[in-house]
């Protein structure tokens with residue numbers, strides 16, 4: 001029997017209950033393990049939550065990004081801008097289609113791509129006739145970006161907006177659920193175990209029209225189309241033909257069954273994470289720590305609770321080790337994408353995106369997930385307090 005670790009040892013982890021397991025067992029006992037009714041049911045459920053009928057579920061958030069870029073027409077020679085403070089997949093998926101990447105730095109308060117810096121960069125890019133084809137914004141840690149500002153810039157300068165909402169299922173931008181595409185063209189989610197809900201591995205794209213939906217649906221399955229899609233009544237039922245260069249990005253029925261069951265718990269997950277985040281915010285007030293600003297009228301899903309050390313005398317890596325030694329799991333989100341060797345070889349270097357780099361030097365994500373209790377959060381806070389009052393035993 002595998003030894004279970006304590007919930008506090010994870011910065012985030014899945015919550016799988018008896019009903020989730022039953023849903024998976026039922027799927028295993030059904031006639032379909034792939035391409036069956038659970039996929040459509042999961043898509044409908046996600047669509048209902050996000051107020052968006054055009055949902056395509058896939059086998060990872062990365063696959064969802066890849067399809068989002070393909071549907072947006074990103075190809076060799078396209079230019080995509082995104083934030084440096086994200087998981088590399090946000091940029092990689094565009095690069096793998098032959099696109100050129102560039103970055104716009106973050107706002108140090110919200111930790112999301114800064115609309116003012118974006119506007120400045122767009123003005124310069126227009127002078128050089130080098131405007132982006134697509135901007136991918138990331139709701140960092142589940143904190144909704146300033147979507148209306150991006151949207152109005154996108155209509156003015158004519159680029160598409162993709163929301164990498166890997167962290168943000170369950171979050172709201174003003175009245176709109178993230179995924180509704182109220183102020184964007186396409187949104188994507190990840191269902192990796194640390195995310196808001198899980199399917200083991202998995203992801204979804206939420207599109208803005210029937211045409212886009214049909215293209216993404218075909219691309220997740222080798223670019224094939226069936227007579228029901230082509231409208232041909234002359235072809236036999238078994239017939240399919242390849243129209244595009246697609247791939248196998250399909251989610252299985254087993255994963256969809258878990259996703260369906262997890263969706264029933266999403267509201268509870270968001271509530272629990274928000275409650276625990278409130279406890280952190282109150283308890284950390286007097287420590288030399290800065291936390292992420294959630295703008296008024298928005299609701300974060302709180303995928304992560306991130307802290308930034310303000311007092312230069314304390315090192316992030318010392319804090320990481322101290323917490324780890326005391327059985328507390330934490331993680332760094334993220335090494336800015338342009339600082340990875342792969343991107344440095346493309347000409348990016350340290351110093352280009354100073355807000356992201358400064359944040360990276362001093363940031364840590366402390367435990368926040370639905371398996372934690374109030375006492376666990378208080379234990380983390382008390383360890384943090386010990387660290388900052390120098391009762392350290394490193």
Ligand SMILES: Cc1ncc(COP(=O)(O)O)c(C=O)c1O
Pocket residue numbers: 060061062063086087089090138164166167190191192202203
């Ligand atoms: C912001 C962001 N984008 C994309 C991804 C990729 O998602 P997946 O791991 O499901 O492929 C992740 C996952 O870590 C992420 O955090």
